[in-house]
Amino acid sequence: MYLQNALLPLTSLLWATTSQALNITISQPDVAFAPSPLPPSHTQSDGNAFVSLFQSLGRTTVWTLISATPFSGSTWEPEGLIRLGPDRYIVSCGEYTSPTVKYPNSLIIIGTDRSAGAGFAHLVVFSSNGSRIADATLTAPGAVEYHTGGLDYDGEWIWATLAQYRPNSTATVIKIDPSTLESEEVLRYDDHLGGIVHDVDESSVTALNWGGRNATRFRLPGGCSHAPTQSPSPSQSTPRKIKTVRNPSYYVDYQDCKFRGHVAAYQGRAVMLCSGVATIGSTATGTFNLGGIAIVDVETMVPLDEVPITMTSELGVPVTQNPVDVAVVDGKLRLYWLPDQHNSTLYVYEAQPDSPYEY
């Protein structure tokens, strides 16, 4: 037990509200970054409808392409996507100016296996016609935590992570005001964090670790818990790690997740939509890319419903390669994917429910 504890990464959780001057390039000065008022969270609007529509999907679902819109300017590597109402998309992007390099002979230095590399984390705002509205650089030149991950939106804030671009390193959880793109530091953690979701009801955030193979959950100050045994003590004034759980699904590696609430269809359990891709097979036997989407239990990472996705972009990249968002539009389930690097096209697909007789 003593040894096990000694091997765990130190958790240094800080609660800070400092924010540095925003480094921003504005392309359309008269256009607001976000709609006013902001759209409600999907927990409040379409979370339950989303889950019941997802439960009608299957392998024979017909996915109708609604639109394919090129986004102007570089998106570097798109990591997270938020559809903020019908006319705004916010994308987290990773610009890499110097690659990470693996240490020779499988060497591990201070717990990790490669050099830090260098780059910038961006948050870029687009209109639905693909025009670029603003590009905020979230990290300072030389910052070691320059890798951003997935995004989530809770009706007020956009949640994001800034991490070192290497395993077993460090990360910072931030929240961003969509109207100003100003960010606030929420907590620091001694491991890599990527895709993140915010559960407003439980006042917790859950973020994927390196490769999406584990997920770590933190209780935030304030708010009340659904589970009385886990409710924060009144004195809790800083974020606190709850636990790290293993992700038991190996079909696809999740790239970006979206909180969808404590839904009735799953007895009030907190669920998220995740989208991702994996290369299956080996060079000896041949490989193929498998794309997929899943409804995942946020607390346990157990997938509750999974569907493969086979569409690719015009450049041949699986649509689930990078970020995702989802909405219920006129009673239909729509998925928003941004698969390609650098020159990205937003693909919007609508699901036609499966016929139960097609199997």
Ligand SMILES: *[C@@H]1O[C@H](CO)[C@@H](O)[C@H](O)[C@H]1NC(C)=O
């Ligand atoms: C992570 O790094 C720490 C040192 O920073 C080390 O003690 C620990 O063993 C490493 N964990 C893994 C899983 O490599």
Ligand SMILES: *[C@@H]1O[C@H](CO)[C@@H](O)[C@H](O)[C@H]1NC(C)=O
């Ligand atoms: C694209 O959308 C922006 C923001 O809504 C608007 O200002 C601009 O005029 C639109 N451009 C075109 C070509 O429609």
Ligand SMILES: *[C@@H]1O[C@H](CO)[C@@H](O)[C@H](O)[C@H]1NC(C)=O
């Ligand atoms: C602003 O961000 C760009 C990268 O997008 C970087 O080259 C520049 O140095 C940054 N400026 C400041 C003052 O941080």
Ligand SMILES: *[C@@H]1O[C@H](CO)[C@@H](O)[C@H](O)[C@H]1NC(C)=O
């Ligand atoms: C994943 O989490 C499990 C359970 O906490 C832990 O034993 C394991 O070391 C973690 N793996 C990585 C790669 O962090």
Ligand SMILES: *[C@@H]1O[C@H](CO)[C@@H](O)[C@H](O)[C@H]1NC(C)=O
């Ligand atoms: C984007 O596409 C244009 C036109 O095809 C090309 O000239 C440009 O090099 C591409 N940019 C990147 C970053 O790939």
